[in-house]
Amino acid sequence: MGRPPGLSVRLRLTLSYAGFLMVAGALLLAVVWVFLLRYVPDGPLWFPGPHVPNRSDLQRAFAPRALQALGFLLAFGLLGGWILAGRMLAPLTRITRATRRAANGSLSHRIHMEGRNDEFRELADAFDTMLAQLEAHVEEQKRFAANASHELRTPLAITQTLLEVARNDPNRDTGELLRILQAVNTRAIDLTEALLLLSRADQRTFTREHLDLSLLAEEATETLLPMAEKHGITVETSGGITPAVGSPALLLQLTANLVHNAIVHNLPAGGTVSVHTESRHDASVLRVENTGRRIPSELVPTLVEPFQRGTERIRTDEHTGVGLGLAIVHSIVRAHDGTLDLTARPAGGLLVTVRLPRDGTFVSDKGVPVESL
Structure with a gap:
């Protein structure tokens, strides 16, 4: 089922980091601005020198610096967020590659995640365990299919041989032939029923x-x-x-x-x-x-x-x-x-x-x- 393309997880994490840093910076600047306004009166201030700044001067001086600080935080947040997101998602990239290889039929591949035990390590270990069990199950099914084919081929080959003998020798005792054919057919039926029962048990299609x-x-x-x-x-x-x-x-x-x-x-x-x-x-x-x-x-x-x-x-x-x-x-x-x-x-x-x-x-x-x- 096709889905429209969307933003990557790394890009979304980067934007989240940058957005959070911008909000935190804006709040910090707002706190500084409120603190400064609290101690600066509306009239002229005493200040050594030819010019005495007031609140209007402070506003004209603070606004450009605040915008510059927010711009720096945005650039820093985007760059740092991109790098941090890449490092955080690196294990997930390895797991994704291993999943694609398994989907293409390579069940022998393992992730073998290094490092301390965390969520990604647990996910990788669980995936490796699943691959090992799946590989063992597939090998067991292949071996079982080969053995079943061999066991089923034996009675069919015997039946074919007996029928050829009967066709080439019309005077052969049909009673003995029918007895052997019945025994071979019974064995084939028993084997088929056993295989069906085994399949039913493996699929767990039963009521408890x-x-x-x-x-x-x-x-x-x-x-x-x-x-x-x-x-x-x-x-x-x-x-x-x-x-x-x-x-x-x-x-x-x-x-x-x-x-x-x-x-x-x-x-x-x-x-x-x-x-x-x-x-x-x-x-x-x-x-x-x-x-x-x-x-x-x-x-x-x-x-x-x-x-x-x-x-x-x-x-x-x-x-x-x-x-x-x-x-x-x-x-x-x-x-x-x-x-x-x-x-x-x-x-x-x-x-x-x-x-x-x-x-x-x-x-x-x-x-x-x-x-x-």
Whole structure:
């Protein structure tokens, strides 16, 4: 949207400085004039010499000198104001240049403002922090897009290969072909739905509601219990009412992903999964802990990266997911302004702790306030 050109900030500051100096000078001259008139009578004054000045003589002598003084103050105010305004606005000029570079796509540039801490320094530091976060987010999105493209291309390539085989070999067993195609198509659908869910969480396009996190944990556990029994995993739940505020659908997905991840990446048999919820004075906590092989500490931070399953962790050929389980959990936690902590258990396995901030008053299903969040 075009805007008409206006005076620069430096020029406006210069005019303000000069105007203020002129007003101050005029007031000072007025005070001097009033002071002189107070002690000079209208008639002739006694004065040594041939001429005796009076008030009229004083007026004729004072007015030109006052105008000269005001002219000097105007010139001095304009020159000094221009120099001072330039020095004061120099940091703002650096910030403006950095902003334009960022607008042109250069996110690696930083201002690095020197000097003591003032308003301009705080603005520059905040801008540098914003650029760093934006650069990291863009790089994460690029990496995610590349990984997603690779993951989506795999089932499509398999489907194309199977269709070419079927076309070149009409006598091939179509039942086996359809079974493979269905499995590949199911994986592609699961991956697409996971990507959509991840995008929804990142954009925070959801409605927040008061809910009980313990009920969501029980629902997710009951849903995945047959899968746990199939793999010989014992699932235990504990904890009381855990008030929270957020999206019930997303938080249920978060809990289900954590429990699913704990079941899949566990011991071949005889493993355990512990799901615990508790309400603290500053947060609502969900903790999921599972047995399994030992995880190197340097591998733990990478587990929340998309399509990173961890090469040192046990996983089965079935129900392994699409590699977005913990990435979706991380995104949902961030969308709810919470924190996600992953800790490798010394005996093997993983401990995942989710903390969600508390806000408002929780209301139970019966409409009775349980406690103040």
